Amino acid sequence: MEVVEADWIVIGAGTAGCVLADRLSASGRDRVLLLEAGGTDRRPDVIVPGAASRLHRSSADWGFYTTPQRGLGGRRVYVPRGKVLGGSGSTNTLIAIRGVPLDYDEWAAMGAEGWAWEDVRPVFERIDRRMPTERPKDLHPLVERYLAAGAELGLRSIGTGSRGPSSPGSACSVSTCAAAGG
Numbered sequence: 001m002e003v004v005e006a007d008w009i010v011i012g013a014g015t016a017g018c019v020l021a022d023r024l025s026a027s028g029r030d031r032v033l034l035l036e037a038g039g040t041d042r043r044p045d046v047i048v049p050g051a052a053s054r055l056h057r058s059s060a061d062w063g064f065y066t067t068p069q070r071g072l073g074g075r076r077v078y079v080p081r082g083k084v085l086g087g088s089g090s091t092n093t094l095i096a097i098r099g100v101p102l103d104y105d106e107w108a109a110m111g112a113e114g115w116a117w118e119d120v121r122p123v124f125e126r127i128d129r130r131m132p133t134e135r136p137k138d139l140h141p142l143v144e145r146y147l148a149a150g151a152e153l154g155l156r157s158i159g160t161g162s163r164g165p166s167s168p169g170s171a172c173s174v175s176t177c178a179a180a181g182g
């Protein structure tokens with residue numbers, strides 16, 4: 001049996017696990033063992049944007065269900081979670097939009113030290129540099145009308161792309177994906 005020695009063991013190569021393993025190994029000094037229960041992400045239904053629904057209840061999904069829900073007539077609700085390299089980040093719908101600053105500040109006020117908006121803002125800005133932040137082009141006319149209808153109701157248009165909202169309102173989100181093999 002091969003013995004593997006590591007300084008760090010990261011369990012789960014999902015969204016958080018991959019970032020963590022990348023950071024821990026960045027110096028080149030530490031040995032990092034990244035363990036993943038699922039298989040490869042080199043499969044068309046992961047690579048092709050928009051194919052996420054095909055991954056539901058597939059071999060790349062844990063197939064979780066809730067307990068029977070009294071408020072839903074005893075039905076169990078399907079809860080997709082990725083079981084594949086990249087985790088749910090490989091099976092999600094790629095929408096990227098920032099959270100509302102007030103929420104982060106409230107978490108910090110409740111004791112989540114380091115999670116205030118001013119703490120996390122530089123991280124969002126780093127992410128922004130890696131993805132499109134412009135308003136999506138060639139919007140369907142219905143999207144324009146939807147946004148206009150929101151404005152009529154007092155929902156102001158709040159930034160587009162990953163720059164996201166500073167307060168509740170309506171916005172166009174952007175989707176992110178890497179080129180296959182990239």
Ligand SMILES: Cc1cc2nc3c(=O)[nH]c(=O)nc-3n(C[C@H](O)[C@H](O)[C@H](O)COP(=O)(O)OP(=O)(O)OC[C@H]3O[C@@H](n4cnc5c(N)ncnc54)[C@H](O)[C@@H]3O)c2cc1C
Pocket residue numbers: 011012013014015016017035036037038052080081082083084085086087088089091092093094095096097
């Ligand atoms: C269908 C769907 C659509 C979504 N759409 C969006 C979206 O459009 N935009 C957005 O921002 N977010 C979206 N999300 C949410 C986002 O993908 C998740 O919040 C994020 O990926 C969670 O990251 P995580 O690291 O916590 O968990 P995951 O990415 O789920 O990673 C957990 C990993 O751990 C592995 N694992 C679990 N147990 C073990 C074990 N015992 N041993 C080894 N490995 C194990 C799993 O297989 C998985 O790979 C979506 C999520 C889903 C499921």
